[in-house]
Amino acid sequence: MKHEICVVNDFLTAAHREKVCAAAERHGYTVRFFETPEAAEGQLGQCEILYSHYPDLLRQAPELKWYCCSFAGVEPYMQPGIFPNEECLLTNSSGAYGVTIAEHMVMVTLMLMRRIMEYQASMARREWIQELPIRSILGSRITVLGTGDIGSNYARRVKAMGAAKVVGVNRSGGSGEPAYDAVYPSARLEEVLPQTEVLAMAMPSTAQTAGILSRERIALLPQNALVLNVGRGSAIDQEALIEALNAGRIAGAALDVMTPEPLPADHPLWSARNVLLTPHISGDMTLGWTCDKNVDLFCEDIENYCTGRPLIHAVDRTLGY
Amino acid sequence: MKHEICVVNDFLTAAHREKVCAAAERHGYTVRFFETPEAAEGQLGQCEILYSHYPDLLRQAPELKWYCCSFAGVEPYMQPGIFPNEECLLTNSSGAYGVTIAEHMVMVTLMLMRRIMEYQASMARREWIQELPIRSILGSRITVLGTGDIGSNYARRVKAMGAAKVVGVNRSGGSGEPAYDAVYPSARLEEVLPQTEVLAMAMPSTAQTAGILSRERIALLPQNALVLNVGRGSAIDQEALIEALNAGRIAGAALDVMTPEPLPADHPLWSARNVLLTPHISGDMTLGWTCDKNVDLFCEDIENYCTGRPLIHAVDRTLGY
Numbered sequence: 001m002k003h004e005i006c007v008v009n010d011f012l013t014a015a016h017r018e019k020v021c022a023a024a025e026r027h028g029y030t031v032r033f034f035e036t037p038e039a040a041e042g043q044l045g046q047c048e049i050l051y052s053h054y055p056d057l058l059r060q061a062p063e064l065k066w067y068c069c070s071f072a073g074v075e076p077y078m079q080p081g082i083f084p085n086e087e088c089l090l091t092n093s094s095g096a097y098g099v100t101i102a103e104h105m106v107m108v109t110l111m112l113m114r115r116i117m118e119y120q121a122s123m124a125r126r127e128w129i130q131e132l133p134i135r136s137i138l139g140s141r142i143t144v145l146g147t148g149d150i151g152s153n154y155a156r157r158v159k160a161m162g163a164a165k166v167v168g169v170n171r172s173g174g175s176g177e178p179a180y181d182a183v184y185p186s187a188r189l190e191e192v193l194p195q196t197e198v199l200a201m202a203m204p205s206t207a208q209t210a211g212i213l214s215r216e217r218i219a220l221l222p223q224n225a226l227v228l229n230v231g232r233g234s235a236i237d238q239e240a241l242i243e244a245l246n247a248g249r250i251a252g253a254a255l256d257v258m259t260p261e262p263l264p265a266d267h268p269l270w271s272a273r274n275v276l277l278t279p280h281i282s283g284d285m286t287l288g289w290t291c292d293k294n295v296d297l298f299c300e301d302i303e304n305y306c307t308g309r310p311l312i313h314a315v316d317r318t319l320g321y
Numbered sequence: 322m323k324h325e326i327c328v329v330n331d332f333l334t335a336a337h338r339e340k341v342c343a344a345a346e347r348h349g350y351t352v353r354f355f356e357t358p359e360a361a362e363g364q365l366g367q368c369e370i371l372y373s374h375y376p377d378l379l380r381q382a383p384e385l386k387w388y389c390c391s392f393a394g395v396e397p398y399m400q401p402g403i404f405p406n407e408e409c410l411l412t413n414s415s416g417a418y419g420v421t422i423a424e425h426m427v428m429v430t431l432m433l434m435r436r437i438m439e440y441q442a443s444m445a446r447r448e449w450i451q452e453l454p455i456r457s458i459l460g461s462r463i464t465v466l467g468t469g470d471i472g473s474n475y476a477r478r479v480k481a482m483g484a485a486k487v488v489g490v491n492r493s494g495g496s497g498e499p500a501y502d503a504v505y506p507s508a509r510l511e512e513v514l515p516q517t518e519v520l521a522m523a524m525p526s527t528a529q530t531a532g533i534l535s536r537e538r539i540a541l542l543p544q545n546a547l548v549l550n551v552g553r554g555s556a557i558d559q560e561a562l563i564e565a566l567n568a569g570r571i572a573g574a575a576l577d578v579m580t581p582e583p584l585p586a587d588h589p590l591w592s593a594r595n596v597l598l599t600p601h602i603s604g605d606m607t608l609g610w611t612c613d614k615n616v617d618l619f620c621e622d623i624e625n626y627c628t629g630r631p632l633i634h635a636v637d638r639t640l641g642y
Binding site: 099100103104106107110111113114116119120122123126128129130131132133134135136137138139156157160161162261262263265270277278279280281284285286287289 | 420421424425427428431432434435437440441443444447449450451452453454455456457458459460477478481482483582583584586591598599600601602605606607608610
C-alpha cells in the first residue's frame with residue numbers, strides 16, 4: 001500500500017496545497033494534485049484517499065478507502081455500484097458553504113421583500129417611481145426547511161435582523177441551534193406553512209426531500225409568502241410553483257436551483273411572475289472563505305482518518321447526507 | 322390658546338390616529354388631521370403643534386410652538402426665517418428609519434459583493450454563466466460614516482454577519498453603540514479610507530457633511546471599495562465618484578440619494594460602471610414598522626412636551642440634526 005492521497009480540484013491555491021501536504025506528511029502519506037479529471041486519467045490506481053467532486057473518477061480508483069467530496073450535495077454518489085468497494089468511506093464538505101449561501105439567501109430575501117426587481121426595471125427606463133409597498137425581515141415569520149449548516153447560518157442572520165419567529169423543519173424535529181424559536185419534524189410541515197412569510201429551503205437531494213414542497217403544500221402558503229430554494233430543484237413541484245406565482249397565490253420566489261440546470265431557454269420558469277433566478281451560484285467556490293474552509297474540513301478529517309477516529313464529515317449513505 | 326395639534330401626513334392609519342388622539346387628549350389637546358398640505362391650507366391659524374413634512378406649511382402657522390418633522394432629514398428647515406418664530410421647537414423622526422434603511426444597505430452591500438447585477442443581466446439573456454468572483458460580508462472591513470440610528474442599525478447587522486472590522490466615523494469620535502470596533506472623529510477619515518472595503522454613508526445634510534467624500538478622499542479608497550450612500554447626495558463629489566467608477570479605481574456604488582433628484586434622464590450617473598441606483602426609497606414610508614415607529618416617536622414627545630420635559634427627538638438647529 002502506497003499511502004497515496006489524490007486531489008482533483010481546481011480551486012486550491014498554493015497555500016491550500018501546502019496545508020494538505022503538511023496534514024498528509026504528518027502521517028506518511030504522499031499527495032498528488034490534478035487540476036482536472038482529464039489530468040487524473042489513469043493516475044488513480046494506487047489512490048487510497050481522493051478529494052474531488054467528479055463521481056466518474058471513482059471507477060478509476062480500485063484501492064480507494066475514502067472519498068472526500070468537495071461539494072456539500074452528494075446525490076451523485078448514492079447510485080448503487082458507483083464506489084469501487086462498498087466499504088469505501090464518503091465525506092462531504094458541508095460546513096464550507098453555509099456562510100456564502102446564507103449571505104445569498106439574506107440578499108434575495110431582501111430583494112424580494114423590497115421589490116428591488118421592480119425598482120431596477122423602472123430605473124432602467126430612467127423613471128423615478130417610488131412608493132411600492134415593501135416589507136421587512138424585522139418582524140417576519142420565517143420557516144427554514146433543512147436545518148443543516150446552510151439553513152442554520154441563514155437562521156442566525158435573519159434572527160439577528162429581528163425576524164419575529166424562525167422555525168426550523170427537519171427530519172427529526174431537533175436542532176442544537178439557538179437561532180430557531182422552534183424546530184418541527186417534517187411530518188408537521190403542513191402546520192407551519194400557513195404562518196410562513198418566507199419559506200427558505202436548504203435541503204440535500206434525498207428520497208425524503210424530493211418533491212417535499214408539493215402542489216398541496218404550496219397551496220397552504222399564504223398569499224404574501226416568498227419561497228427561496230438553495231438546496232436542490234427536485235425538492236419543489238416546479239410546475240405547481242410556477243402556477244402559484246403566475247396566479248398571484250404566492251408573492252415571489254428566489255431560486256438558485258431548479259429543474260433542469262441549465263434551464264432551457266424556452267422554459268416557463270424564466271418568465272414566471274416575480275421570480276428571481278440565479279444560475280446555481282449561491283455556494284460559489286470563488287469566495288476565498290469557502291475554499292479555505294473546504295480545505296480545512298478535509299485536513300481535519302485526514303487527521304481523524306489517520307488516527308483511527310471517526311470522520312466528522314461522514315455522509316450516511318442510507319440517508320444521503 | 323386653543324391647544325391644537327395639526328397632523329398633515331398621509332401615512333397614518335386609523336390606529337395611528339387613535340394613538341395620537343389618546344396622547345393629545347390626555348393633556349387637553351385637540352387633534353385635526355389633514356391628508357395633504359392643500360387640505361390644511363388656511364386651517365393652521367391656531368395650530369400650536371404641527372406633525373408634518375411640508376416646510377411650506379410653517380408660514381401658515383403663526384402660533385406654532387413645536388414642529389415635528391415626520392422625516393429624519395431636516396435640511397429644509399435650516400433656512401433662516403422659515404419658522405414663524407425663532408423659539409419654535411423642531412424635532413425629527415430619526416429612529417423610525419434605521420431598520421428599513423439598514424435592511425436596504427445590507428441588501429445592496431450583498432448585491433454588489435455577489436455581482437448580482439451581472440448575474441441578472443446574463444439570466445435576462447437566458448444564459449447560464451457562473452463563476453464571477455464574489456465577496457462576503459464575513460471578514461470584510463466596513464466603515465460607517467454617520468453613526469446615528471441608520472448607521473448603527475447597519476453596523477449591528479454587518480457585525481452579526483461576521484464583518485471583520487466595523488469602524489464608525491462621526492463628528493465627535495464617540496458612540497455608545499457596541500457594534501463598532503472603533504469610532505473615529507471625521508478629522509481622521511483619511512486614515513480609515515485606505516483600509517475600507519465598504520464605505521457606508523448615512524449622514525444628514527449639514528454644512529459639515531456637504532462634500533465630505535471629496536475627490537481627494539475618493540482617491541484614498543482601495544480598488545475593491547464599494548460606496549453606499551443613503552444620507553444625502555450632497556455628501557459626495559458625484560462627478561469624482563463617477564470618474565472613479567468608470568476608471569475602475571473603485572469597485573462599485575449603491576446610491577439611494579444623488580444630485581439632483583429625480584436624476585435627469587441624460588445624467589452620466591445612470592450609466593456609470595457598476596452603480597446600483599434606487600430612487601430615494603430606502604426609508605420608504607410603506608413599511609408598516611416605520612410608520613408605527615414614526616407615530617410612537619411623536620406621541621412620546623407629546624408626553625414630554627405637555628409635562629415640560631425636554632423633547633428627546635429635538636434637532637439642534639445650529640448643527641442641523
